[in-house]
Amino acid sequence: MVKHPGAQPPDTDDLDELRSAAASCEGCDLFRDATRTVFGDGPGSADAVFVGEQPGDQEDRAGEPFVGPAGRLLDRALEEAGIDRERAYVTNAVKHFKFEPRGKRRIHKKPTRSEVVACRPWLTAELAAIRPALVVCLGATAAQSLLGTGFKLTDHRGEILDLPGFPARVTATQHPSAVLRAPDRDAAYQDLVRDLRVAAEELRRAGTRQPG
Template sequence: MTPRRPSVPKPDRRIETDPAQRPGTLDECRRCPLWHDATQGVGGVGPAHAAIMMVGEQPGDSEDREGRPFVGPAGRLLDDALREAGVTRGTVFVTNAVKHFKWEPRGKRRMHKTPAQREVDACRYWLERELTRVSPRVVVALGSTALKALLQDAHVRLQDYFGKATAYEGRTILATWHPSYALRAPDTETRKRAYADIVGTLAEAKRIVEERESGKKAD
């Protein structure tokens, strides 16, 4: 059953609201039309000043219903990867590049639909607020949409950033697959390899943070 949405006036979905508007809360956001068919906006969760931030693409069906990021199947795989990498989920800030669930109906199901670049750009407002507030040392881009949002470049390719620590706006950015890719890749070997890549990237994020913290203590 599709969850009920708040009873508020709806604009014509063909008309995009001016992205320059600066709403105070996600519930007030009309910077793009995605709010219209979403149950709610889904902001990031985690410690106020987490050293590591993880950025995915957008909320999925489970996240849209519960109002928290990475609580569905991809979130459970991410939890496993974090444990294997030696990172406690409660110590990291988890969010998405786009805060509303974009979907299309397929029978009785709501199927994920990749957000358009204009929607990613409109939602950069919220991601920037989270980056400024949390001020993480390392940001892990989970998938190409997240990487494009973080680097503000629609033409970057995820594969070109694997195994690289990229300095951007005073932060270190690491890139890896989105957990949903490790769940849905076409064959077992590809799924195992994608999962191992995610674990390796998270372990590298932890190593970078620990190295910087030990350097500060030495000073």
């Protein structure tokens, strides 16, 4: 496994300071080809943190997470599930877009385990700063970043678990981009909404200011 120096966030719980520091991160080699670091976005008092795998092409260009088709689908699913999008923070396990060029297009390429590990200090710093009631992992890469490589999304999706090292609960579901690629997109979308409804119920149980 390729070893990377890893991210080195400053010792602060100020998200603006973390975002500023992440902009010059060279903790792994992905910064060389990506346009910019794509840090998380949302309120520092968020009830829930949603963690994806990495920014996509549109996110890399815009510098914001979940602004492409998968982000729009997530917004729709959150509304249907009864989760207040304004009280959610969205981020990724890896903050740089990894891709392979194909003509004029840039095609998503899954980050390696070492790249996920190198970037994990940023995610840890975000969670420590926000202290959410619930973390929702979107896809296997995000889930394994926080719960270890032994975590199987197919076995545990939609379950509410303890998050090691944090006073929060965690749950995992599929990434919205997987819904967009699914042969039966409608069924995959309904599965996502079902999992998010479990998350919504956990947020209400925790006493957060979510729709009743």
